Structures are given as structure tokens and as C-alpha cells.
Amino acid sequence: MSVRHLVLVLGDQLSHDNPALAGFDPAADRILMVEAPGEAGHVWSHKARIALFLSAMRHFAAELEARGWPVDYLRLGEHPHASLAAAWRAAVVRHDPAGLVVCEPGEWRLEQALHALGSELGLPVALRPDTHFLTSRAAFQRWAGDRETLLMEHFYRAMRKHHRVLMDGKEPAGGTWNFDKDNRQAFGRGGPGALPAAPRFTPDAITLDVLATVRKHFPEHPGSLDSFAWPVTRADALQALAAFVRERLPGFGTHQDAMWTDTPFLWHSLLAPALNLKLLDPREVIRAAEDAWRAGQAPLPAVEGFIRQILGWREFIRGVYWRDQPAMGEANHFGHTRPLPAWFWTGETRMNCQRQMIRQTLDHGYAHHIQRLMVTGNFALLAGLSPQAVAGWFLAVYVDAVEWVELPNVAGMALYANGGRFTSKPYVASGAYIKRMSNYCSGCSYSPDVKTGPRACPVSTLYWDFLDRHAHMLATNPRCTLMLKPLERMSEIERAAMRSHAAALADGLDKL
Ligand SMILES: Cc1cc2nc3c(=O)[nH]c(=O)nc-3n(C[C@H](O)[C@H](O)[C@H](O)COP(=O)(O)OP(=O)(O)OC[C@H]3O[C@@H](n4cnc5c(N)ncnc54)[C@H](O)[C@@H]3O)c2cc1C
Ligand code: SF4
Numbered sequence: 001m002s003v004r005h006l007v008l009v010l011g012d013q014l015s016h017d018n019p020a021l022a023g024f025d026p027a028a029d030r031i032l033m034v035e036a037p038g039e040a041g042h043v044w045s046h047k048a049r050i051a052l053f054l055s056a057m058r059h060f061a062a063e064l065e066a067r068g069w070p071v072d073y074l075r076l077g078e079h080p081h082a083s084l085a086a087a088w089r090a091a092v093v094r095h096d097p098a099g100l101v102v103c104e105p106g107e108w109r110l111e112q113a114l115h116a117l118g119s120e121l122g123l124p125v126a127l128r129p130d131t132h133f134l135t136s137r138a139a140f141q142r143w144a145g146d147r148e149t150l151l152m153e154h155f156y157r158a159m160r161k162h163h164r165v166l167m168d169g170k171e172p173a174g175g176t177w178n179f180d181k182d183n184r185q186a187f188g189r190g191g192p193g194a195l196p197a198a199p200r201f202t203p204d205a206i207t208l209d210v211l212a213t214v215r216k217h218f219p220e221h222p223g224s225l226d227s228f229a230w231p232v233t234r235a236d237a238l239q240a241l242a243a244f245v246r247e248r249l250p251g252f253g254t255h256q257d258a259m260w261t262d263t264p265f266l267w268h269s270l271l272a273p274a275l276n277l278k279l280l281d282p283r284e285v286i287r288a289a290e291d292a293w294r295a296g297q298a299p300l301p302a303v304e305g306f307i308r309q310i311l312g313w314r315e316f317i318r319g320v321y322w323r324d325q326p327a328m329g330e331a332n333h334f335g336h337t338r339p340l341p342a343w344f345w346t347g348e349t350r351m352n353c354q355r356q357m358i359r360q361t362l363d364h365g366y367a368h369h370i371q372r373l374m375v376t377g378n379f380a381l382l383a384g385l386s387p388q389a390v391a392g393w394f395l396a397v398y399v400d401a402v403e404w405v406e407l408p409n410v411a412g413m414a415l416y417a418n419g420g421r422f423t424s425k426p427y428v429a430s431g432a433y434i435k436r437m438s439n440y441c442s443g444c445s446y447s448p449d450v451k452t453g454p455r456a457c458p459v460s461t462l463y464w465d466f467l468d469r470h471a472h473m474l475a476t477n478p479r480c481t482l483m484l485k486p487l488e489r490m491s492e493i494e495r496a497a498m499r500s501h502a503a504a505l506a507d508g509l510d511k512l
Helices: 037-041 047-066 084-095 108-121 137-144 152-163 205-217 234-251 272-276 282-294 300-324 352-364 369-382 387-397 403-414 431-437 458-469 478-489 492-507
Strands: 005-008 030-034 071-074 099-103 125-128
Touching (some): 084 108, 137 300, 234 300, 300 403, 352 369, 369 431, 387 403, 431 458, 458 478
Parallel strands (some): 005 030, 005 099, 099 125
């Protein structure tokens, strides 16, 4: 029997407010959800990332069915379709719909696939704007206009005013827009001390079934499922939000950028997976944080630092993605082409900072922002790794990874592959930064204070070499002047030794 609308719900659109579900008529329409092996395999996804998507999808489908809504749910291993497009095509044949309805996908590739399917089948595809975000794609384009360089800080202030977040009348709460100077401190020698435990959601029967499926179908994929305890329903996600606001938000800002051995979560919210699956609405997250401050339960610098990430960075990054794709995916400002060293997938390197970061990533599918940006992202840029290979890795290994947020962070922030579209300079640092912000160097075979020889920190050597190779370009940027000063003080002999050591490192990245 023909249906009116075949409504597609994609794996990261698991909200009951999904605009594709608006006006759904269970007597006339049908929902289609597909677990497609191609989605787990187009990058070499961490097992926990696959499990998170599948478990959250199955829970959401069960909630829709509990309402009495008809759902075609195609489980992995129980249907013949490798790709989403193949499954959509077959469902069109099965249900002969008058049209497809879907919320704008989070990935350019899938939006293209939907357009292609509509043309191929001569079927109208209604792409409904994604109301999860506070800023629509069109509104971001209007804000950006024809500006070549986009500044998050300007966008963020406009968002604060427009949505009346942390405002006292026309002024920012506390009299300033930015509390970065209060945040971002390192730990002392004693480390972070006692930390509130991160909430864990014990796998229920649906999740246990998914974990078994993932182990069976993706045994070779990276990462472990042993510690899987992520929120997979809206009810879980609301609990995770409440626990964060109560226990970790008050400490969020001060050590936002600090890192410590075997301490992956610190005071971070761990809310990105639930937000990106749309189990949480960013408005409720922002409101909960602001309410905590107004009730005297969390200090303003912590709350502002947190809200800046969601109302500022998250919305901004999504706007930039849709503005710059598909060029962003191909961008390679420095022409870097080296493949990833094998240890990216195992953590088997003597560089303790990379080992800590990658092992933690493989264990949990999680690393916090500075670990991603200033440990592995920094290394990837300094070592001249291919931006496309690096983007594929970041998309594969994090439970919160979806392309609209991953790609701009990799290509734009970490690698400067898009030539500084929204960053005023490349984010590069030597081992001295990692030494200051963590205790990683004290457990390392290398030393950030040794300049040459086998104990010289590879991050530092590659850093000086990067500055040396790009000195001409960096010298034209006033924000890089200070960075270049120590290089200018190096003698020619020192520079030559550094260059030849860097060349040897770059030729043997697998052995570091
Ligand atoms: C190279 C690189 C790759 C990244 N890939 C992803 C990704 O695939 N998915 C993803 O959600 N984030 C990504 N980020 C941004 C950020 O690192 C993660 O959002 C954050 O670490 C998630 O942990 P959390 O929820 O504990 O965040 P918190 O530190 O608690 O921050 C709160 C929230 O703010 C948002 N946020 C923070 N920073 C950013 C940012 N730079 N861009 C967009 N949103 C931000 C997230 O929703 C996050 O949950 C990436 C950053 C870098 C440098
Ligand atoms: S010495 Fe260098 S490689 Fe080792 S942990 Fe420190 S920054 Fe990393």
C-alpha cells in the first residue's frame, strides 16, 4: 500500500522534536531507520562510536513504536543494504511514498545522497531545517555575509545579546564577555586532587545486544567496549546534564585546558555525544548552566566558559561547516601529505603525551578539547600529516564525532588546512606547552628541555622546524611575531642541527 510520507530519521536525529516528525500521521506515513554497515565503515570507526549510535537509535525507535507509530527499523546483519542510499531506495520501492521527508542531515555527503536519490527516483525530498540549533544555516550565512575571515568572538557576543544569555540588561553579566583569564590554569605538582565521578549508565538489554552485535560485526575496528557507559536515551541524557551541572560545572573553567595522566574526564561535561545525537537540546543545556549561576551554585567564569562552548563554538562551527563544504574537506593550505603513523591506532609510541591521549581515546572514545587540539592535532600539523587522513581519524575515534563539528575543528582549528578562515594563526605549540599544562613529560622517554640528540622532545623539534619552514608566511602575521623571536635568536648552526633532526623524525614517524 502506498504511503503519504516516508520519513527518514538519521542516526544523529534522535529527538522527538525532530522537524521531520512534525505533522506525522501514523495512518498515512511511515518512519524508516537504517543501521547501514557503510556508515560504520566509511571511516574506521571506534567500536564505542558504532555502539553509541546503534543503541541510541534502537532506543529511539522503541519510543516511537510505543506511541503506536509505524517504524521500518533495519538492523545491522538483518538486511542486505550496504549503504543508507541503497536502503532508502529499497524502502521507496516497498512503500511507494508520495515523497520523502527528512531533517537536514549533519553531513554534506548525506545531503548530496538525498538530492541524488530524489532526482533518480523523480520523488520530492522535503529537507526540513534543523531546529536543534539556535542558528539556522541561512541565519549564519546572513551573519557571515561576504566576510573572508569569521571571528567566533563576534558571533558569540551577537548570540548572547540575541538570545539574552548571561546578560544583565544590555551588558554582559559580570561586566565582561570573556573570563578566559580566570580559566585555563594548569594543575600544581599534586595534580587535580579528588574529582567528582563521571556518571555511568549501565548498559540495559538493548545496549548489551548492540555491544554483542558490534563485537561480532566489527571485531577489527579500533577501540574497546569494556567501559561503555554513555547515555543512550533522552532520560539518561537529562540525568547526565543534571549530574554535570550539580557536580562538575562549578569546577569547569579553572582547569578547562589542563591534562593529567590517567584522568580523562576531569570537570568536562561529557555531553557532546548526547547533544550531537540530539538527545539534548542546546537551549536546555545553556539554561541549566545559567540557572546554576543565578542560583549561586556555580561561579560565573565557569558558567561563561561552558556556555561559550555551546552557544558560541558549537553553533559557529556548524555554520562554518555548511558555508565552506565541500571545499573544507579538500583544503590543504600547507600541502601536507604524510600518512598517519601506525601508532595513531594503537597508542604504541614513546611520546607519553600522544600515548596517554590515544590510549584514553581507544579506551573511552573520549578526549577533551585541549588534548585533541594541542596534543594530537598539534602533532599532526607539525609532522605534516595529510589533513584528510587526520580528519578521517578524528571522525572515526570519538563517540561524539559527526562531520559538521569534527571537520571544522580538524581542518580549521587544529591543522589550519583552510588557511585561517576562522583562526587568526596556526595553533602550534612546543613541548613546553604540554609540560606546562600536564604531567605527561615527567613520564616520557623524551625531554622537552633537551634540544638535540635522541632525548630531544619530537614535539619541540618539529615545532621549531615548522616555524622555520613557514617563517616567511608567519612573519606577516602580527599575532605570530612573539612566537618567532626564539627562532630568530638561534644560530645558523643550531638551526641546521634542528632541521636535520626534524627531517630524520619526519622520515621515521612510525618509530617515535
Ligand atoms: C581536532 C578536534 C576535533 C574535534 N571533534 C569533535 C567532534 O567530532 N564532535 C564534537 O562534538 N566536538 C569535537 N571537538 C570539539 C571538542 O573537543 C568536543 O566537543 C569536546 O571535547 C567534547 O567533550 P565534552 O562534551 O566533555 O566537552 P566540554 O569541554 O564539556 O564542552 C562543552 C560542550 O561544548 C561544545 N564544544 C566545546 N568545544 C567545541 C568546539 N571546538 N566545537 C564545537 N563544539 C564545542 C561541545 O558540545 C561540548 O559538549 C573537536 C575538537 C578538536 C580540536
Ligand atoms: S617530552 Fe615531548 S613527547 Fe614527551 S610528553 Fe613531553 S611534549 Fe610529549
